[in-house]
Amino acid sequence: MIERKREEYYINVNPLQTGGRTNSEVRKVALQYVDGYSVCDYCKGMLHLIEKPPICDLTRELSRFLDMDESRITLGAREGKFAVIHTLLQPGDTIVCDSNRHYTTYVAAERVGAKIYEVESTGYPSYEIRPEGYREMIEKIRSETNKPPKLAILTHVDGEYGNLTPAKEIGEICKEYDVPFLLNAAYTAGRMEVKGKELGADFLVCSCHKGFGVPGAIGILATTNRWVNELFRKSQVYKKKDVELLGCTARSLAVATLIAALPYVKERVKKWDEEVEKARWFVDRMEGLGNITQLGVRPTQHDLLRFETPLLREIGKHHRKKGYFLYYELEKRGIIGLKPGQTDWFKLSTYGLTWDQVKYLYEAFEEIVKKFSG
Amino acid sequence: MKENVDRTFAIIELMEDLRDIWRETSPTHTLSPEQKEKVLSIILDANKILKRMEEAIYD
Structure with missing residues (x-):
């Protein structure tokens, strides 16, 4: 089955x-x-x-x-x-x-x-x-x-x-x-x-x-x-x-x-502004981790977000799973949707997530960065 | 037995409502008091329907 x-x-x-x-x-x-x-x-x-x-x-x-x-x-x-x-x-x-x-x-x-x-x-x-x-x-x-x-x-x-x-x-x-x-x-x-x-x-x-x-x-x-x-x-x-x-x-x-x-x-569609608000909140927090930048028009006007992530690329260089570490670390925390092996950049969407889920998502990235950097 | 067909759909529909709660609370599935109440109410309703279906089969 x-x-x-x-x-x-x-x-x-x-x-x-x-x-x-x-x-x-x-x-x-x-x-x-x-x-x-x-x-x-x-x-x-x-x-x-x-x-x-x-x-x-x-x-x-x-x-x-x-x-x-x-x-x-x-x-x-x-x-x-x-x-x-x-x-x-x-x-x-x-x-x-x-x-x-x-x-x-x-x-x-x-x-x-x-x-x-x-x-x-x-x-x-x-x-x-x-x-x-x-x-x-x-x-x-x-x-x-x-x-x-x-x-x-x-x-x-x-x-x-x-x-x-x-x-x-x-x-x-x-x-x-x-x-x-x-x-x-x-x-x-x-x-x-x-x-x-x-x-x-x-x-x-x-x-x-x-x-x-x-x-x-x-x-x-x-x-x-x-x-x-x-x-x-x-x-x-x-x-x-x-x-x-x-x-x-x-x-x-x-x-x-x-x-x-x-x-x-x-x-x-009437709640679109809130979807954009969630996406912007997430961008703001992610960029706060350092060496992560949202690409595309700023501030974003959509839930589809593309990040350039030298910070994660650097971690991947020293991690035994190389660029795959991010995918596995996120999966361990119950998050999927990023392409395995991608740490130079990635795309994700916050659409339809509750505020609690968006916060959880950010906290997962924050935890991973803290765990592996420096 | 047409009633049992309707009951079958009613149970599946209740399970879809339950599925929404797992989606909204993933990945931790930590339930708020309201969500707990809703889950328990779905389980109660599903049990009642299953019981009626079982009785109808025995009749």
């Missing part, structure tokens, strides 16, 4: 996993919809039209929640990105995106044969994406190809530094050049309030197993009235089926649990 009890035994700080942790109400629904095709008892020919369970209400609710005109369920953010790129671009067309992007942005573009132009970040130590970088890159593409890019993609918060980008300003630049704007909200939607149209997004993609506290695999692809017919175009033969989505996407417990999770998600 395979088993996993990590969330129950430990404090898990893996940034990939903290926003996808489920609550009991979500798991109760998961139990009932665990069988394959279980949401298809009353099929209406298309996933987003099913009334029982109320998936049709879910997609309407999601559009309102994300301030977009129409939404569809996908298998994740990457599938949403690919659907948009595939709809808008032909091989050889260009995309402008940020250099902090997820690898799937690149791969999705590659699959279509599009050419990517990256807006470089400011580099060490803040790795910021400047809005003006988008203007400069659009101008560069125009001068090189005699036309603007077919699409601009922005990673709202990236998975390396947890930097919250100025999406609204970039959205305005895109509007100025009439470049469709896709916002990748995988690390923001479901954690904090994201209002797509207010940010100027033509397309919004979300990862619900990353940010909506559900098992997945499930995401959201949302758009505005301007693009609905093009993006959600129907098959010539199968009149109800969305071509880009290959018909129905996330079924069974993935979509049923999203229905159950949405009311909780609507409440938890």
Whole structure:
């Protein structure tokens, strides 16, 4: 039998996993919809039209929640990105995106044969994406190809530094050049309030197993009235089926649990300031240990934290377990989620932890540092 | 026997509530007075449901 009890035994700080942790109400629904095709008892020919369970209400609710005109369920953010790129671009067309992007942005573009132009970040130590970088890159593409890019993609918060980008300003630049704007909200939607149209997004993609506290695999692809017919175009033969989505996407417990999770998600985004407060408290204490620095924009605006940790690297040099000491010492104290062997730097997330857990987390680092340094 | 199906789900659901408490209190699982009360109440409810199910099987 395979088993996993990590969330129950430990404090898990893996940034990939903290926003996808489920609550009991979500798991109760998961139990009932665990069988394959279980949401298809009353099929209406298309996933987003099913009334029982109320998936049709879910997609309407999601559009309102994300301030977009129409939404569809996908298998994740990457599938949403690919659907948009595939709809808008032909091989050889260009995309402008940020250099902090997820690898799937690149791969999705590659699959279509599009050419990517990256807006470089400011580099060490803040790795910021400047809005003006988008203007400069659009101008560069125009001068090189005699036309603007077919699409601009922005990673709202990236998975390396947890930097919250100025999406609204970039959205305005895109509007100025009439470049469709896709916002990748995988690390923001479901954690904090994201209002797509207010940010100027033509397309919004979300990862619900990353940010909506559900098992997945499930995401959201949302758009505005301007693009609905093009993006959600129907098959010539199968009149109800969305071509880009290959018909129905996330079924069974993935979509049923999203229905159950949405009311909780609507409440938890209201507590985002407290999540940021916890992250900042933790950064402040960690830096107080000496020779540990938070990379990325400061003060942090997100729970995903990247630390540069020469202090721990030095300890690792003299420890019999070398760089692995940190992983084992944390595990002994009931903390997991850091990559084994990493002591030069690491990423972690404080999202969803109680204050007691955040304090425990810091105290574990403090204890380890005291035990091994000097 | 439909009642026993419902009871089976009711017990699993109670266990999921219990699981939330282990998650919130990991890794030490030190319970506050409120959490202790909640855990005991879940155990009590689960026992009652199991007892009813057992009786229904014997009937």
